[in-house]
Amino acid sequence: MQHRQSPTQRARILLINAVREPQQLSQLSDSDWNLLLQVARHKRLLGRLYVELDRLKLLDAVPNNVAAQLRAANNLVRHRQTVLTWELNRILWALKDLNVPVIALKGAAYVIADLPPAAGRFFADLDILVPLEHITVVEQRLLDRGWLKTTLSPYDERYYRLWMHEIPPLRHRERESEIDIHHTLLPRTHRFNVHAVTASLFAQAHAVSGTKAQILAAPDMVLHALVHLLFEGNPEEGLRLRDLIDVVDLCNHFGTEVLFWQQIMVRAEQLNLGRLLYYGLRYSDLIFSTKVPTFVIEKTAQFAPILPIRWLMDWLIPLAILPEHPAYPRYRARLARQLLYLRAHWLRMPPSLLMRHLSYKVWLRLRNVPRYVEIKPQDLQQL
Amino acid sequence: MMISELTATELQARLTGGGLCFGCGPFRLRLNSSLQSLLTVLHELYAHYPIYDHSGVDDYRMTLDWASPLRRWLRPVVRFSADGPAPFTDVPITRAFPTLEWGMNWCIAIRAHHVLMLHAAVVERHGRVLVLPAAPGSGKSTLCAALSHSGWRLFSDEFGLIRPEDNAFVPIPRLISLKNQSIAVIRQFSPTAYFGATYHGTHKGSVAHIRPPQASVTRMTELAPAGWVVFPRWQAGAALTLQPIAKERAFMMIASNAFNYEVLGEQAFKTVAHLVNNCKIYTLVYSDLTQAIRILDELTQ
Structure with a gap:
């Protein structure tokens, strides 16, 4: 049967099976490993494979240099997690007498609360949530304590301040981690943003032992992971498979209790994220066969889009989220990534604002203003 | 078998085909390149490295090639990459080999965190x-x-x-x-x-x-x-x-x-x-x- 698989199918099946059934990893051939390592590296899942094999005591059952590469990736992951936890610790120190609740989001939350998605997961920056009414004080305090604003153009500064759900990122002058300070889960201009419920995120947040930072309640945490998966993303990388894996891990972890499923449906409705929950559970099930109780599937069906849209999304999402074979990238996957990126932007702001934003970006492009400054090692050494 | 034992044609066939797989210390490297000028220098300077067959798991997969078809003819420049976007700016073809050496160092430096x-x-x-x-x-x-x-x-x-x-x-x-x-x-x-x-x-x-x-x-x-x-x-x-x-x-x-x-x-x-x-x-x-x-x-x- 194997010879009938297309290269793309082979890459996808290898990666999905590696995540779903890591106990099978010891049976892979060298050529499977060659492909899996490339795909998993691209999707940043090497650390996870290490943790799973370590847990199953199978590291000795895979080729030596596979184990070495996975160990190397996991060492890097652990280092990032240490760095981010330390950054959070410093922020809490800087804010300690302000009496402002600080919720750790995403990676930092999974790490401090020791939740399943933290295992072997690479996190780029630190995200925290503070109430909007305190954000000016928090920002000022951090600036007084050694954090710096990242340099932004006046337009970008305005973009963040007026329209976004976070303020422009800060960075401590001695450290490399960027911190994103959010005041709500969705951009202010987002189609699905509901201002009124932000306070309830704090009301329902949980304490975590050993730190003053809090984490979102389980249903909110899953919904936020879904926001990340489906409302962000970029045209190059597409939707992030590891974000979907976060959702799957969290659902498997919290989903053993029926109460969680009841709550998440209520919260999805309150936060205006019903459609998002529908998609999240649908693709967790389609791609990773996540166990979702029947009553939840039946209930969330009310959030489903009309049939043609569902067909379209069923085509687009797997294309944008699953790996391509590195040697045979397909045009349609690229198209899917771009369409979903457009969709994310379409939802992100009302049409008039979007037109304004896009025309400004096009104008920058025409004037050849670089989108970001790239410094390669050689440029530095030339001095 | 060592790289020096390959004929120039065999070496080229590997470089332009599935890749030249060779060993250096604990690492298994795979190099793809269509640069003619690389053949002699690899033959001489990489002479003693053992050639590995295509089964086996690669540590680093490197490509050193023309930056684009056009730049092969017009002020020729080459680009090094390894499993992702190019880490260095493109260099003139005359400096292809030192760039390969730096590229290999770069691969090791950013990835070999198991040691x-x-x-x-x-x-x-x-x-x-x-x-x-x-x-x-x-x-x-x-x-x-x-x-x-x-x-x-x-x-x-x-x-x-x-x-x-x-x-x-x-x-x-x-x-x-x-x-x-x-x-x-x-x-x-x-x-x-x-x-x-x-x-x-x-x-x-x-x-x-x-x-x-x-x-x-x-x-x-x-x-x-x-x-x-x-x-x-x-x-x-x-x-x-x-x-x-x-x-x-x-x-x-x-x-x-x-x-x-x-x-x-x-x-x-x-x-x-x-x-x-x-x-x-x-x-x-x-x-x-x-x-x-x-x-x-x-x-x-």
Whole structure:
């Protein structure tokens, strides 16, 4: 049967099976490993494979240099997690007498609360949530304590301040981690943003032992992971498979209790994220066969889009989220990534604002203003 | 089978087909390239590296090729990449080979976090290694080239790789890269050293590569524990001085010299502590290469 698989199918099946059934990893051939390592590296899942094999005591059952590469990736992951936890610790120190609740989001939350998605997961920056009414004080305090604003153009500064759900990122002058300070889960201009419920995120947040930072309640945490998966993303990388894996891990972890499923449906409705929950559970099930109780599937069906849209999304999402074979990238996957990126932007702001934003970006492009400054090692050494 | 045993046609077929798979130290590398000019230089300078067949798991998959079809003809430039976007700016075809060498170093430096990576030259004799950690420009490669042509086995002129599990040094006998004046110094000191072409006007000035002595490649899977750590510094006209360093100071010097001390965290701390506790550690200031080699020979008898 194997010879009938297309290269793309082979890459996808290898990666999905590696995540779903890591106990099978010891049976892979060298050529499977060659492909899996490339795909998993691209999707940043090497650390996870290490943790799973370590847990199953199978590291000795895979080729030596596979184990070495996975160990190397996991060492890097652990280092990032240490760095981010330390950054959070410093922020809490800087804010300690302000009496402002600080919720750790995403990676930092999974790490401090020791939740399943933290295992072997690479996190780029630190995200925290503070109430909007305190954000000016928090920002000022951090600036007084050694954090710096990242340099932004006046337009970008305005973009963040007026329209976004976070303020422009800060960075401590001695450290490399960027911190994103959010005041709500969705951009202010987002189609699905509901201002009124932000306070309830704090009301329902949980304490975590050993730190003053809090984490979102389980249903909110899953919904936020879904926001990340489906409302962000970029045209190059597409939707992030590891974000979907976060959702799957969290659902498997919290989903053993029926109460969680009841709550998440209520919260999805309150936060205006019903459609998002529908998609999240649908693709967790389609791609990773996540166990979702029947009553939840039946209930969330009310959030489903009309049939043609569902067909379209069923085509687009797997294309944008699953790996391509590195040697045979397909045009349609690229198209899917771009369409979903457009969709994310379409939802992100009302049409008039979007037109304004896009025309400004096009104008920058025409004037050849670089989108970001790239410094390669050689440029530095030339001095 | 070694790379030198391939005919030019076979070498080209591999480079343009599934890739040239070869071994260097613990790593299995795969190189793809359609650059004709690379054939001779690989044949000569990579001569002793073993060729691996296509089964086996690659550590680094590298491509060095024309930046675009157009740039093959119009002011030709080439691009290095390894499993992702290009890490360096494109370079003229004349500098393709030094870029490949830097690219390979880059691959190791950003990925090989399963070992502690010292920025050091390492050579072995009597079953123990001499580690020469130093900043660029302090003459470590020069010293390393001289030592590896004076009865020492070359481990690396750039990476001191230590396995945290057993504190053993791992050989990675890549080419020795010499810069500017040290090229003439080594040509004179070791007439047997096999040099490649000299590349002028790179971002590091003039660069030439020495092929690792064959024995260091054939024995590249033999690990060894550390014996000595010497921080070398070349200084014109200086008198030869070899001074022991206190362990606590040596610890800081080695930790801050490593590429990935922070990444390995506690493992790195234990590894450096083991190194410091089990080695004699010195600084060496020298101006004359022959004297420096002699004193290192005596030290390690």
